[in-house]
Amino acid sequence: MAKKKVLLMGKAHSGKTSMRSIIFANYLARDTMRLSPTLDVEHHHVRFLGDLVLNLWDCGGQDTFYESYFERDRETIFRSVEMLIYVFDIESDTPEKDFDHFAGVLEAIEENSPDARIFVLVHKMDLVAEEERDVIFEDRRRLVEECCGGCGVHNFQCFGTSIWDETLYKAWSEIVTNLIPNIGVLESHLGDFCRICDADEVVLFERATFLVISHAQTSGADRHRPLEAGFAHPAAAAAAEAAAADDGGMAATGGGEGAMSSPPSSVARSPPGIDGAGEQAAASPPDSTMDSAALGGGTDHTAEAWAGGGGGGGSTLPTTSHTG
Numbered sequence: 001m002a003k004k005k006v007l008l009m010g011k012a013h014s015g016k017t018s019m020r021s022i023i024f025a026n027y028l029a030r031d032t033m034r035l036s037p038t039l040d041v042e043h044h045h046v047r048f049l050g051d052l053v054l055n056l057w058d059c060g061g062q063d064t065f066y067e068s069y070f071e072r073d074r075e076t077i078f079r080s081v082e083m084l085i086y087v088f089d090i091e092s093d094t095p096e097k098d099f100d101h102f103a104g105v106l107e108a109i110e111e112n113s114p115d116a117r118i119f120v121l122v123h124k125m126d127l128v129a130e131e132e133r134d135v136i137f138e139d140r141r142r143l144v145e146e147c148c149g150g151c152g153v154h155n156f157q158c159f160g161t162s163i164w165d166e167t168l169y170k171a172w173s174e175i176v177t178n179l180i181p182n183i184g185v186l187e188s189h190l191g192d193f194c195r196i197c198d199a200d201e202v203v204l205f206e207r208a209t210f211l212v213i214s215h216a217q218t219s220g221a222d223r224h225r226p227l228e229a230g231f232a233h234p235a236a237a238a239a240a241e242a243a244a245a246d247d248g249g250m251a252a253t254g255g256g257e258g259a260m261s262s263p264p265s266s267v268a269r270s271p272p273g274i275d276g277a278g279e280q281a282a283a284s285p286p287d288s289t290m291d292s293a294a295l296g297g298g299t300d301h302t303a304e305a306w307a308g309g310g311g312g313g314g315s316t317l318p319t320t321s322h323t324g
Contacts, residue, residue, distance in 0.1 A: 003053045004179045005080050009105055010087030011098050012037055012061035015123045015163065019087070020044070020058055022163055023172050023209050029163040040065060041077070048206060049213075052180060070104050074112070078105075081113035085175060087121045088140065090128060099147050106151035118156035119175050120144050126162035133160065173212040183214065191216040 008016050018032035024046055038060040046054045059069065059077070069077050086105060092098050109116050122140050125133055137160045148156055159171035177183060186204075194202040194216040203215040 001051045001053060002181060003055050004082040005055045005057065006083045006085065006179075007057050007059060007077070007081055007105075008085050008087070009059045010061055010121075010123075011089060011092060011094075011101065014061060014087045014089040014092070016061065016087050017042075017058060018163055019121075019123070019161070019168055019172075020056065022168065023211070024056075026208075032163065037062070040068075048176070049180065054176075054179065066101055066104070070108060074108055078108040078112040081109060081116040083117045083119065083175065083179065084109055085119045085121065087123050088144075090122055090124050090136065090140065095143075099143065102144075103147055103151055106148060106153050110152055117178055118148070118153060119171075120156060120158045121161045121171055122158065123161050125160045125167070126164045169211060172209075176206070176211050177213060180213065187214050187216065190214050194218060 008020060010016050017035050017038050018027075018029075021027040021032055021035060022029060024044065038058050040060050042058040044054075044056040044058065046056065048054065057077070059065065084105065086102055088098060088102075106118075109118070120141075122137055122144075125137065128136050141158045144156070144158055148154065157174065159167070159174070161167045161171050180186070190202055190204055195218065199218070201215060201217045204213040205211065206213055
């Protein structure tokens, strides 16, 4: 059984535990407000696709904890790391200290786990005016690149995320996909399945978290949507429906109860609609469904394939990758 150690780090109140609770514990976005800050390090084991176990280390972000991470527990925390996920709060009032901590983490990773992959999440982007998001994200991405370069790290990916829309799922889908062995073989099989079903697009989800494991799309024009429209995570559609039904619903910016008010599990029971088509096909062939039990919670972590004509538009929050 393959075990992958994943560090989840960032300043206190940056949103680390909230995003973990939404993705892996089916929390509603609005319910994360009652979560208390992480003390020291919390360990969580999540089983995916039969024999892949994510050993997730959620590290508290208070200054005293970082002193311990960098000194007394340095080797314990940073050795044998497969992946680092570092979360920046876009609203932080101490950006210089945030980058000092980030640089210290990068140095410890390079010293103890030089092959670890680096993912940076610029979080709480819903608090930024939509017309300013691209500029502000690019400025933060540039600072991340400079910090990484100064520590000898040249390969990383950077995402703009929010718990109130599908950007969180898109980022974590990319992260988890990088941990799956032989993902190329899976993508090849999914492409064959897409052609056999004569589907425009097939998307493979992990059932409990609704993360996208892989997807395949036939070449040529999609008759259901314009070419420039990208795949939209079904969680976004469910969030919009839930927000419309919520009497206390408010705009996401500023902390209201706008989107993402329906957990992924409820989306999994109701396949996404097909814009403009009036129809959809759902298929789950024997080879595309892989059962595995989640540790600790009894949740069935299963991959499901949905085949259909495609969904609506994609996210407005930016994503970049950098390879030196």
